[in-house]
């Protein structure tokens with residue numbers, strides 16, 4: 001049987017939220033371990049260029065993740081990436097974690113930062129052209145499509161609002177939506193409908209992506225007639241929903257109907273000693289800056305919780 005290692009705090013997830021929590025907790029001289037399923041950096045590693053992180057004019061996402069990782073390590077934070085948590089007990093005073101390799105860890109406080117993923121269309125070519133014409137983030141990638149013709153897939157508020165915001169860059173925006181009506185606020189629908197750069201194709205979906213090195217065209221399937229149209233496009237933005245990586249937290253902390261973790265203003269979950277931050281909590285705007293902001297609050301609140309625990313037991 002492997003020996004259990006006990007920490008003051010365990011952070012689950014190694015994206016910007018998890019790394020920020022690691023930086024703050026370690027700097028507060030709390031013995032901290034980050035456990036991350038994927039590579040360190042989270043969704044930032046998928047981002048070729050981050051141009052909206054204050055203080056850094058423009059940086060590759062992988063590099064920003066690496067800088068945050070080194071900063072956490074410089075304060076003594078331990079990191080384990082590419083791990084698989086097979087069991088987790090959060091209810092007691094001591095929180096325990098078991099990994100698929102049999103290692104066990106425990107901590108007095110936990111910060112959950114598993115992030116999330118955009119819902120994908122799941123159609124041919126989507127994996128090949130991700131980052132080569134297909135994007136799931138207008139704020140992040142809109143600028144790359146200056147004077148280009150793009151398609152926006154979706155019919156909710158984010159699709160319509162992002163379609164309008166993308167007209168700042170693109171020469172033409174075609175919204176493709178599967179139903180005969182939008183599921184968005186009236187003002188968002190109005191703004192999209194009357195915009196001179198936007199055209200709308202209803203009751204249709206993007207069913208395949210084509211190109212050489214980069215995306216060049218899509219198939220638009222008109223659902224009523226089952227007619228397929230090959231449509232030239234330099235870029236496609238998919239806004240058909242967002243999925244938080246919280247499947248492993250079902251029954252462990254309170255989740256809302258979208259699977260997002262419910263937290264208060266101090267980033268506390270409903271379980272004492274368990275805090276949460278980043279893209280997986282219930283909130284509207286998901287950016288690196290908001291993730292590091294939430295995680296700062298979560299780490300400070302966790303530090304305070306640990307301080308009070310130590311004072312009680314002294």
Ligand SMILES: Cc1cc2nc3c(=O)[nH]c(=O)nc-3n(C[C@H](O)[C@H](O)[C@H](O)COP(=O)(O)OP(=O)(O)OC[C@H]3O[C@@H](n4cnc5c(N)ncnc54)[C@H](O)[C@@H]3O)c2cc1C
Pocket residue numbers: 012013014015016017018035036037038039040041042043044046047049050051052053085113114115116136137139140141245248277278279280286287288289291
């Ligand atoms: C293509 C793209 C481009 C973007 N560009 C920008 C941009 O330019 N500017 C900007 O501000 N934002 C951008 N974003 C958004 C930004 O990347 C996210 O808001 C941010 O990364 C969220 O940070 P996070 O730490 O909450 O989650 P994530 O970055 O998702 O990190 C979550 C981490 O948790 C790990 N994890 C998941 N499940 C488990 C588990 N069960 N156990 C352990 N670990 C787990 C993951 O492997 C990952 O390491 C972009 C996003 C994408 C997808």
